[in-house]
Amino acid sequence: MYGNAYIDPNDKAAMMIAGEDPDKLAAFEARIARGEKIEPKDWMPKEYRKQLIRMIEQHGHSEIIGALPEGTWITRAPGFRRKLALMAKVQDEVGHAQLLYSAAETLGKSREAMINDLITGKSKYSNVFNYPAYTWADACIIAWLIDAGAIINQVANAKGSYGPYCRALDRICTEESFHLKYGHDNVVTLATGTPKQREMVQAALTRWWPPIMHFFGPSDKISNHTEILMRWKVKMASNDDMRQQFLNMYVPKIWDLGLTLPDKNLKKNAEGKWEYTEPDWEEFKRVINGGGPCNAERLAVRRDAEERGRWVREALNTADSKYIVPLA
Amino acid sequence: MIKSLDPRITRAEIDLENNIEPLRDLDQWETYEVFHQKRRGDQHMHVGIVHAPNAEMALIFGKEQYGRRGLSVNLWVVKTRDVFASDYDDSDIFETVPEKQYREAGGYKVMDKINKYKKGL
Numbered sequence: 001m002y003g004n005a006y007i008d009p010n011d012k013a014a015m016m017i018a019g020e021d022p023d024k025l026a027a028f029e030a031r032i033a034r035g036e037k038i039e040p041k042d043w044m045p046k047e048y049r050k051q052l053i054r055m056i057e058q059h060g061h062s063e064i065i066g067a068l069p070e071g072t073w074i075t076r077a078p079g080f081r082r083k084l085a086l087m088a089k090v091q092d093e094v095g096h097a098q099l100l101y102s103a104a105e106t107l108g109k110s111r112e113a114m115i116n117d118l119i120t121g122k123s124k125y126s127n128v129f130n131y132p133a134y135t136w137a138d139a140c141i142i143a144w145l146i147d148a149g150a151i152i153n154q155v156a157n158a159k160g161s162y163g164p165y166c167r168a169l170d171r172i173c174t175e176e177s178f179h180l181k182y183g184h185d186n187v188v189t190l191a192t193g194t195p196k197q198r199e200m201v202q203a204a205l206t207r208w209w210p211p212i213m214h215f216f217g218p219s220d221k222i223s224n225h226t227e228i229l230m231r232w233k234v235k236m237a238s239n240d241d242m243r244q245q246f247l248n249m250y251v252p253k254i255w256d257l258g259l260t261l262p263d264k265n266l267k268k269n270a271e272g273k274w275e276y277t278e279p280d281w282e283e284f285k286r287v288i289n290g291g292g293p294c295n296a297e298r299l300a301v302r303r304d305a306e307e308r309g310r311w312v313r314e315a316l317n318t319a320d321s322k323y324i325v326p327l328a
Numbered sequence: 329m330i331k332s333l334d335p336r337i338t339r340a341e342i343d344l345e346n347n348i349e350p351l352r353d354l355d356q357w358e359t360y361e362v363f364h365q366k367r368r369g370d371q372h373m374h375v376g377i378v379h380a381p382n383a384e385m386a387l388i389f390g391k392e393q394y395g396r397r398g399l400s401v402n403l404w405v406v407k408t409r410d411v412f413a414s415d416y417d418d419s420d421i422f423e424t425v426p427e428k429q430y431r432e433a434g435g436y437k438v439m440d441k442i443n444k445y446k447k448g449l
Contacts, residue, residue: 039416072334075373095393102377111379112351119348132333168376244388296344297337298332304342306351313355316381324409326359326377 017046032233037163040106040328051234053107054123056165060100061118061125065298066146067093069129073139082186089143089179094185096172098293103164106326119303129285130292137197137204138191144183147210149215151176155320161233166326184253191257205254206262211277213263216243247274276307360386361411363404364394372404382406 017025024043031038038044067090074090077083101111117123128146133139151173158169190201217239220226229235237245247266251274254261265277287295330342356379363372375394380386386405395403414421430434 024404042416068334071336071388072332075335090394091392095396098378099376105359110353110354111356115356116350120350134333171376297332300330300342300344300346301332301337303346303348304340307346307348310351310355313357313381316385317354317357318381321354321358321381322409323354323358325332326408327361327411327413328374 011224013228014182016225016228017045020045029231032161032231037166038161040164040234040325043286045232047228048234049107051229052110052162052165053104055234056100056107056168057109057114057117057126058095058126060104060114061123062129063097063100063206064118065125065129065302066142068298068301069131069294070139070142071135072133073136076136078136085182086139086143089182091288092175092179096168096175099168099171100165102326103162103168106164106328108325110323118171119306121290121298121299124288126215127288127292128215129298130287130295131208131211135200135204136244137187137200138207140183140186140190140201141208143156143179143182144187145212145250147176147179147183149212149242149246152245152249153216156236156242159233160236167328188257191259203261207258209262210279212284213243213276214281214284216240216246218281218284233300242316243272247276357381359408360390360405361404361408362386362390364390364400365402365404366399368401372402377408378405383407438444 002194018252025045028038028043028045028048038048070086070093070213071090074083074086077086088189101114104114105111114123118125130143151321154169154173154176158166158173187201190197219240220238222233226238248268251261251268263277265275267275269275290296330337330344332338358379359377360380360383361377363376364375365372378386378389378393380389383405386404390403390405391400394400
């Protein structure tokens with residue numbers, strides 16, 4: 001024990017590796033630098049474990065809560081094929097949560113603990129799902145553009161260092177490609193349809209643009225802390241880089257349909273970078289901390305579902321059950 | 329009661345201020361490792377886990393989770409606690425002498441000899 005070593009609590013980078021065995025840390029970092037994956041029972045720094053649990057768990061919660069705004073329109077989908085497709089998509093999202101929770105569990109946090117942290121509001125989930133889907137067109141914009149954003153994030157993270165998370169993401173990305181095509185098809189149908197349909201999809205796009213711009217989060221502060229997370233391949237791309245990638249891929253497709261975006265400053269500059277009005281980060285913080293239009297409803301629905309299912313889960317439980325952490 | 333844009337949620341009459349007891353340990357049961365076979369003749373491949381109260385339920389959840397897309401003909405489920413695994417720290421047990429040509433098909437090349445023999449005839 002290094003009793004006298006003083007670590008400045010303001011030096012986040014030093015705090016992250018405080019107390020770690022330097023030899024083990026060096027071997028761990030060398031493994032990641034060689035492009036090898038870390039598996040659940042390998043030695044890892046405490047902070048690596050903590051950050052991954054937080055990230056994967058939040059990702060899982062986002063899939064579960066994301067099913068709620070989209071599910072809003074299942075009962076009133078326009079036609080049987082659309083209804084089947086939307087049910088399949090929502091089921092996929094819930095399945096993705098299962099895969100992600102499983103990956104987080106391998107790091108030592110039980111599924112019960114994750115669900116408890118979600119329903120008490122301790123854990124966060126993607127902020128966009130605190131907004132309502134007012135019309136069918138909102139569900140279409142979510143399916144196309146929120147899923148597009150999620151794919152950019154997930155493709156980047158699938159190249160990360162933690163084996164179970166990468167495997168879950170590979171499976172998820174394959175399924176998301178259907179969501180993206182499905183969402184695009186829906187938006188194109190509305191945008192090329194009757195004047196009323198066009199009006200509906202334009203209104204939904206205008207409503208969803210600010211949350212979409214919030215989706216990747218505020219600009220990362222370039223700190224030693226971020227540098228370490230990037231070196232450990234926990235964080236794979238900066239929030240701004242992902243936002244640029246999203247704008248580059250999707251703004252032209254939106255404009256192709258003759259739809260407009262509610263930001264007069266949005267344009268690609270001579271260097272090929274997108275310029276835009278800085279999103280309202282105060283609004284982002286207000287919503288993420290519980291002040292959005294749907295936060296309370298989302299969590300109440302989640303709690304209700306857990307409570308109503310509890311007697312079934314308890315009835316099925318057998319006396320010889322014994323939990324051990326999944327292997328992979 | 330929640331008045332939601334989703335009629336199913338409104339019908340469920342959910343109290344916005346509902347507080348529930350936290351989930352207890354094993355509320356979500358234990359885990360089963362799932363092995364999936366795509367086509368007859370393929371190997372079963374490990375695809376992940378499901379939480380389930382028994383093997384029959386694990387098969388049902390496994391089908392929903394890993395068999396709802398693409399091809400599937402068969403699933404196996406095994407309790408995680410019944411898997412006995414080697415340790416990554418012992419990966420060196422798989423290291424042998426670097427030169428293993430003698431136990432691989434590619435280590436046996438006869439065409440040169442056959443061609444040379446035929447030329448000499």
